[in-house]
Structures are given as C-alpha cells and as structure tokens.
Amino acid sequence: MATNPDPSLPNRNTIYLARSGQGKSQAVKQNPDIPKQGARVLVFDPNYDHKAIRYFTRRAFAHAVLRAVRSGRGFRLAYSPAFQDEEEHEYFCKLVWAVLDGRKITYVIDEELTGSGTRAGAAAPEHMRLLNQGRKFGLRYHGVAQKPEETPKTVLNACEVAVIGSVLGDTSIKIGKRYGIPAPAIADCQPLQFWRFDPANHREPEQFQLKYQKN
Numbered sequence: 001m002a003t004n005p006d007p008s009l010p011n012r013n014t015i016y017l018a019r020s021g022q023g024k025s026q027a028v029k030q031n032p033d034i035p036k037q038g039a040r041v042l043v044f045d046p047n048y049d050h051k052a053i054r055y056f057t058r059r060a061f062a063h064a065v066l067r068a069v070r071s072g073r074g075f076r077l078a079y080s081p082a083f084q085d086e087e088e089h090e091y092f093c094k095l096v097w098a099v100l101d102g103r104k105i106t107y108v109i110d111e112e113l114t115g116s117g118t119r120a121g122a123a124a125p126e127h128m129r130l131l132n133q134g135r136k137f138g139l140r141y142h143g144v145a146q147k148p149e150e151t152p153k154t155v156l157n158a159c160e161v162a163v164i165g166s167v168l169g170d171t172s173i174k175i176g177k178r179y180g181i182p183a184p185a186i187a188d189c190q191p192l193q194f195w196r197f198d199p200a201n202h203r204e205p206e207q208f209q210l211k212y213q214k215n
Helices: 024-029 058-071 086-099 125-137 153-158 169-179 183-187
Strands: 014-017 040-044 053-055 075-079 106-110 139-145 161-164 193-197 206-209
Touching (some): 014 024, 024 139, 040 058, 040 086, 053 058, 058 075, 086 106, 086 125, 125 153, 139 153, 169 183
Parallel strands (some): 014 161, 040 075, 040 106, 053 075, 106 139
Antiparallel strands (some): 161 193, 193 206
C-alpha cells in the first residue's frame, strides 16, 4: 500500500473538462506540470491517446509496474484494457495506490473518466481513496472527462487545478460558476483553446491556446 506520507505536499491534482474533439489529451500532453523524462508516470489509457509502454492485461501491467518501481528509475507505463469499465478502472486505481510513495512524486493520467463508470456523486471506492488520500503520498492526478455532469464530484473536489475547454448549455453555466469563468467564454472556446484555473499560481482564470503536437 501507499507509504511514507508527507502532509506538506501540495495539491496539484488537475481535471480537464471539454466536449469531444476539443483537444483534452493534447492539453495533458503539453502540460509542463508533467515532466517529459525521468518521472514516475502511470496512465489509464483505453483509447491509446498517450505515448507510453503499453500493457493490455492486468497481470502484465502489474508486473511491469512493480519492476519499474523497484528499479528506482523513471517510467511511463499505460494500461489499456480491452473493455473500459468501472472494474478495470478500480483495478488500475488500486495498483496505483499500492505503489505510491510520499518521497517520490507519481503522476497519474486518467483518460476518459466518464467511460469508467456512471457515478456522478461519490467515486468508486478505490478511485475515491486514491483521490482523497493520494496527495500526501506523492500523487499528482490528471483526470480527463468530456461530460462534466457525469464526472464524480469526488474528482472535481479533489482537483485544485482545472483546465476547461468548450462545454455547452447548462453545463457551461455550472462549470463557469464553479471556476469563476463566464459561461459564454467557456462555450465559445475553439479546439485546443482552454481556460486554466490554478488558484495557487494565479488569482484569476487564464485563457491559453495550444497548437497540435504529435506524440
């Protein structure tokens, strides 16, 4: 299980919210908060959106993660199960929890959240534990969802940072109120255009534009 808690570690968990086709995965890939090399990175990646050493079965992924952790070096490993559902996602979260270490930051990229379950309230148990307790064990979580209204509140509440692209209708109003961004400014975002809410570093949300980058 997770070891060496350090309560002084900051909350840098980040949620990415935008409708399909707006470039959420690009926002993750280009986020400077996630080191390109030398870091411990674990990815739940059912649609193969990220460059990583990829595994398709629980057994192979678990063995690879344990070998990588024991090596003491950085790694970037992805789990891409044949079927994305809550059970597979819970397995991933449980494995991540098992290797967290408060002396070493572990970056977790959690793609397509709304495909991993139907809970809009509390997250599933392993996912909830990871989000609620992971920070002090070195977790830096990056969760990606295209339907904010179907994203567990546990995720939204655990993420101090938000990257917001275009969402429409009532959803843009709700998200705008939560992060202090006018709803029309959210709805009018173009592909690869986002707002960043990061109260630890900026007093107000800031808009930015990305350019598409290949892996």
